[in-house]
Amino acid sequence: MEGIGQIITFYILSAMAIISAILVVSLRSLVHCVISLALLLLTISGLFITLFAEFIALVQVLIYVGAVIVLFLFLIMLTYRITDKTILQTNEQKGTSFILSALLLFLLITVLTRTNWDTSQEIVVENATTKIGSLLLTTYVLPFELISIVLLACLIGAIVIARKE
Amino acid sequence: MTLSHYLILSAILFAIGIYGALTRRNAIGILLCIEIMLNAVNINLVAFSRYITPTELTGQIFTIFVITVAAAEAAVALAIIISIYRHVKTVNVDKINLMKW
Numbered sequence: 669m670e671g672i673g674q675i676i677t678f679y680i681l682s683a684m685a686i687i688s689a690i691l692v693v694s695l696r697s698l699v700h701c702v703i704s705l706a707l708l709l710l711t712i713s714g715l716f717i718t719l720f721a722e723f724i725a726l727v728q729v730l731i732y733v734g735a736v737i738v739l740f741l742f743l744i745m746l747t748y749r750i751t752d753k754t755i756l757q758t759n760e761q762k763g764t765s766f767i768l769s770a771l772l773l774f775l776l777i778t779v780l781t782r783t784n785w786d787t788s789q790e791i792v793v794e795n796a797t798t799k800i801g802s803l804l805l806t807t808y809v810l811p812f813e814l815i816s817i818v819l820l821a822c823l824i825g826a827i828v829i830a831r832k833e
Numbered sequence: 834m835t836l837s838h839y840l841i842l843s844a845i846l847f848a849i850g851i852y853g854a855l856t857r858r859n860a861i862g863i864l865l866c867i868e869i870m871l872n873a874v875n876i877n878l879v880a881f882s883r884y885i886t887p888t889e890l891t892g893q894i895f896t897i898f899v900i901t902v903a904a905a906e907a908a909v910a911l912a913i914i915i916s917i918y919r920h921v922k923t924v925n926v927d928k929i930n931l932m933k934w
Contacts, residue, residue, distance in 0.1 A: 678834045693853030719883045747918045765855035773848035780840045792887045822905035830912035
């Protein structure tokens with residue numbers, strides 16, 4: 669059912685995603701880490717397109733790459749000092765956290781590969797955006813309204829916290 | 834690709850995010866690794882939505898809300914970091930330990 673093109677695309681995108689994530693946690697300069705995170709978010713957007721979620725892919729590019737990355741770059745610009753160049757390195761917990769995250773990864777992969785997922789062979793929804801729009805206004809209208817209150821609260825909160833005294 | 838491939842990719846990204854969040858010394862670096870973790874969860878949700886119930890888009894709706902809440906939380910966390918930087922003049926989390934002196 670899956671063509672050779674989809675397989676190659678998935679492996680290329682996942683290799684790019686894993687390499688970008690490793691670069692984010694290990695580069696020395698903070699701006700390089702933010703650029704690697706932008707690359708990671710773009711490859712995840714590509715993965716969303718392979719999963720037939722075009723609207724989510726566009727939302728990811730628009731909000732994450734377009735707004736959150738710019739926010740991080742502004743923050744680096746506001747909190748940058750020349751003498752802080754050496755504090756990007758990792759702290760003294762490198763060995764323990766590597767062992768812990770490797771254990772967590774091993775546990776997750778063991779559970780994932782041994783579970784019998786009840787995958788269905790139904791036809792994938794072709795025009796997901798229309799269906800998402802109608803679902804957000806009929807079945808999920810309450811979370812939709814609550815998320816607007818959450819955004820309002822975070823907007824006011826961020827301005828109040830970050831303004832000059 | 835089957836469901837397991839996407840889930841394994843999501844697990845690898847999540848583990849890399851946890852490793853980064855535990856070892857970074859800069860507060861902004863910790864926030865970057867939290868964003869990696871949230872994106873791994875988004876891949877998980879969309880993969881489940883596509884492979885288990887392709888006609889009801891519950892996973893994609895959940896992903897929209899996760900993206901929104903993650904962006905809001907990143908904004909508030911960055912505002913807190915700006916405020917801390919104004920007081921303590923550093924973003925090194927090893928030195929932001931005002932609760933004990």
